[in-house]
Amino acid sequence: MPIRNSVILEPDRLHTLVERFMERPAFSFDIETFGPNRNVPTQNVANWMSLATDGIAVAIPFGHPNGDVLLSKATKKKNKSTGKFDPIPAVYDDPPEQMLPSEVFSILKPLFFAEDKIKIAHNATFDLISTAKYWGEIAPPQYSDTIVLQWLLDENMKQKGLKDLVKRYYKVDYDTENVGKCVEAHPFSKVGHYAFMDAKYTWLLWKKFQKRIHDQGLVNVRRLEEDVLGVLLDMGITGAPVDQLAMQELVRDMSARLVDIEADIYRAAGQQFNLNAPAQKAGVLYAPKKDGGQGLRPTKPTDGGKKKRESGQELEWKDYSTDADSLEKHENNAVVKKLLEYAEVSKLLDYPLSYLGIEGDPKKPCRIFDGRIHADFVQYGTVTGRFSCREPNLQNIPRPDTELGKRIRGLFVAPAGYKLVVADYGQIELVVLAHFIGRGDLYKGFHNGVDPHSATAAALMGVDPQEFMARVKSGDRTCIDFRQVAKGINFAVVYGAGPDKVASMAKISVKEAKRFMEMHQKLFPEIYRFKEEVVRVCRSRRPPYIRTLLGRKRRLPLILSQNNGLRMGAERQAVNSLIQGSAADLIKLAMIRLNNSLPDEIRLILSVHDELVVLAPEDRAEEAACLVKEAMLGEGIQKLLRVPLSSDVKIVDRWSEAK
Template sequence: MKVRDSVILTPDRLNTVVEAFMQRPAFSFDIETYGANRLVPTQNVANWLSLASDGMAYAIPFGHPNGDVLLSRATKKKNRQTGKFDQIAAVYDAPPEQMLPSEVFSILKPLFFAEDKIKIAHNATFDLISTAKYWGEIAPPEYSDTIVLQWLCDENLKQKGLKDLIKKYYKVDYDTESVGKCVEAHPFSKVAHYAYMDAKYTWLLWKRLQKQIQEQSLTHVRRLEEDVLGVLLDMGITGAPVDEDAMRELVQDMSARLVDIEADIYRAAGQQFNLNAPAQKAQVLYAPKKEGGQGLKPTKPTDGGKKKRDAGQALEWKDFSTDADSLEKHESNAVVQKLLEYAEVSKLLDYPLSYLGVEGDSKKPTRIFDGRIHADFVQYGTVTGRFSCREPNLQNIPRPDTELGKKIRGLFVAPAGYKLVVADYGQIELVVLAHFIGRGDLYKGFHNGVDPHSATAAALMGIDPQEFIRRVKAGDRQCIDFRQVAKGINFAVVYGAGPDKVASMAKISVKEAKRFMEMHQKLFPEVYKFKEEVVRVCRSRRPPYIRTLLGRKRRLPLILSQNNGLRMGAERQAVNSLIQGSAADLIKLAMIRLNNILPDDIRLILSVHDELVVLAPENRAEEAAVLVKEAMLGEDIQKLLRVPLSSDVKIVDRWSEAK
């Protein structure tokens, strides 16, 4: 079929096409949008929808403003005043008569709402939420997302966009002019071809990836991801309510505070410099005092500095890093203290600004609509299986025990008559670690109700865990400090961190951190044997990979590298990916379970790391708390693990009140 024959302009023809698609078990679709919020699915305006299945593909316009080109935009006209040739705008003829959006979506509804049909899209949350506004509800499952399938088949592939994958698999490039970035600026026939090809190749890609999923035994985790997609759709439509007045007040307070901190930095340094210029900061921090610097010893070269060093060139002060990790080693210095504070407050300011947007700046639009933020939770944004988040990035909110984390969480507030029900898994990564090890003090501690940091600290001190907990509750400073050391070591076990990081977390010297880590290795040999076994199994497979609790694959080809640094990095990732990926499996499973049992007036609105936030009417908050606990800790999820899960559930007005 030629593309021009696949453009549907009348209700009769669209009805005929829908009847044909109703005979198929699955179809792909793609939506084209425009307007100031074209990339915000709850707010954008659609003007094309395309469909495809075996042997057929169609493009449906409903509001494209242009016909075909009468005068190309490449035409230039001489400017009599300047003598130069100016490019003039293209001139189009009138577009063909098209259906109204209401007609199109009314005819399409039986197809999209048929529960026996698989609806396939590339980045399906965007397309499904973009179409939902025209029906007043989201089309029901089943769903399949080709970008998620590709990610499951190869999480290390950087370019997962539809056009990238079409070039990779089919050697076809049908979008040399980036039509999709601004469809309303292109001629009718060109957009028709683009929309047609999007749906056609999404279908072909789905069929191809189906085979890869089966060949790699990923069917179970594929089902998990397709089920959690339905949860993300509900979250995306619902949004999270925020306190806009508090946001604006926070912006004002932080802006004023930044000015004060900047003055403190210049006063402590004895000079002014550009705080956003790493080279100038490095000069001030690392140059000798006789040259006006602070005389601090640099600890880490920049990427450019590493290249110079490898080339045998001498390094200058500007070749050393001034990032937070580098500066934290010099926290006793007054300039460093203020620089770290400046960085933290700047970061704090970025959060509300990223939500509120900047008035008049199209590149920084508001992310708040009707008092709610509709963040985009991305299934395929990490290599481990964890969610990433964008527009805005809620996963990057600092820990709740920091000023920054507390203030940002405080911006999320239940509306009048509602409550937030907040729940998080207790030490989920260490639970997963203990499950896989299946023995030892960490494993026993979970079965005896001892938190893992206390279990580790008690072992380091050589006392009974229950006695350790009693002393902590009594305010024993030594025990409290040891628990912080244990927390750092447990962090190191999961993430493969070294003594420097443990020292920073526990506020002890690197020498002490090394000693405690050596003690930990002797006291918990089963932990290190487990890590060695994970690496051994990964290395034995071709190509190397590990599988998580629910069968997710993490591919680590560099574990066979001859380069020590690359190989050791992959070994750390093998252990971390097994733990992080399994934790991701559990939280996604809990979200699916929760979404299946929540009544319509109680909604899951956020999933940040191991924490779930539910919005419930005030008179049903207790009921919601029970449902959340059941979803996270019920028998069907607990039976997957050899150690007990725990969940802390709180009913609050602001998210910050939960921790």
């Protein structure tokens, strides 16, 4: 078959190929993996590598099990012990003789370790970490990632997979069977063609994106993302150490607690029902007391309920939502109180279960290897520039100011002889807001050492900020309550939340929340003028967009919508994206600065929103703390802002001890 001409089977051809690639400044590559942990780059096994550059594209097999002649088709056979049908894979003739992985990676090493060569992949963290185990180290920078470039060019695009982009830009569909999901199930030439096309189109996309990045003024933020990619590689290889025994104990405790809460719910409701069936919950909560319900007033229809209402149909109890927002409006009800507790514990139980996995369930594998979690921090997973995280998700770790949140964080622990150095930015989003405004009480407060929640609360109370802080420190209940109100209002300013959310956060009535929000608007007019200006500037551009501190674009076409709901949502996103996106710029810059300054014995292992976690030998923990502080607060980053940055740095044994 023609593809065989582009498949490299002999060492001499591979040596010649490397010489040709060494003449080029950049190349793309892609790796195919198999095995039970094929999606975990530190653990998977590779059996194909493909490479491309100007005028060249090849695929290199080193362990593909199949030839091209089908001897027997894939089928299924019933398992007598389980009663399920187990798959029986197709059988092919023998494949051509291939090089050993060690030989392939040895020949390729000079190319990958040439520091003047740009190494390009689509989802590069996966491919670079997958190859690192074969060399015993990560290939050095420079790096580029076509999925990240596409994200910088259009963060709103949903489908950014390689095959999706090839269909979009080249009208080519080269894989209708999802070959990469299980390469070992397919014949040799089919996988060779698939691997060849992956590398070829990654290269073509990279070439296509160069001018677009330049034309959209994204060169600086592209450099930021390509530099932070190197940090993610180190984090991914190092992993975060966890206490597996404590994790198993937590699962047992929380599972038992769920059983107790479930019994409490049934006692409070006077009946049993399916806690995971929203329709049954709605009946118990909203039906009249004479019919055995709680008689609560429903406030929010489900999506189905909205459609029924629009069509003029009368709504039933099951047509109303029982989500957390709906239940929190009735949190004094005994059944609701226990349902909220049940939901919280169930959600938190998901964390250790997602780490430990469920034995025998291939869809829920264990994510702990040699006592560490190697999570995938995704650069392109949000529209604002923040990281997302997967396999498992460590970005949704519970807040440290809750009992269960502390227990989850307590599972991340320094091994014997090591310490965790934990640092987070102080109120980074409000710092960014104050920087952009450049005046007013919020801005002055940062310069005078007053935290923004205290500055807001003091203004609402009409007292001096320093006096207010002293009263909070002395335990003045009124001041403490006002600070909670201020915290809710500041949250609303950044995220565009309404009085319902402020009321919930501050434990006050919606009426009181509205009153305080109106007071805030009068006391801090510069904030609201700034928000209006952000929206105005965004609307004036074609297409509409805002730019973050370091030049990241957030495109918001719906800000021109005639639909009030869509337009107002986009207006909120314009402000939030400017603030959150700029905060993301800063934390990524801090990570790069930190990683560049760390000696080999000290490693950055986690980045969760505005928080960094570093693993250091015990006798170098103080040194690590100084390096972290300099990376986050030093002149190279502080010069970007008109208000002072702050960071709280702690040296601990468990992550939970940092707050």
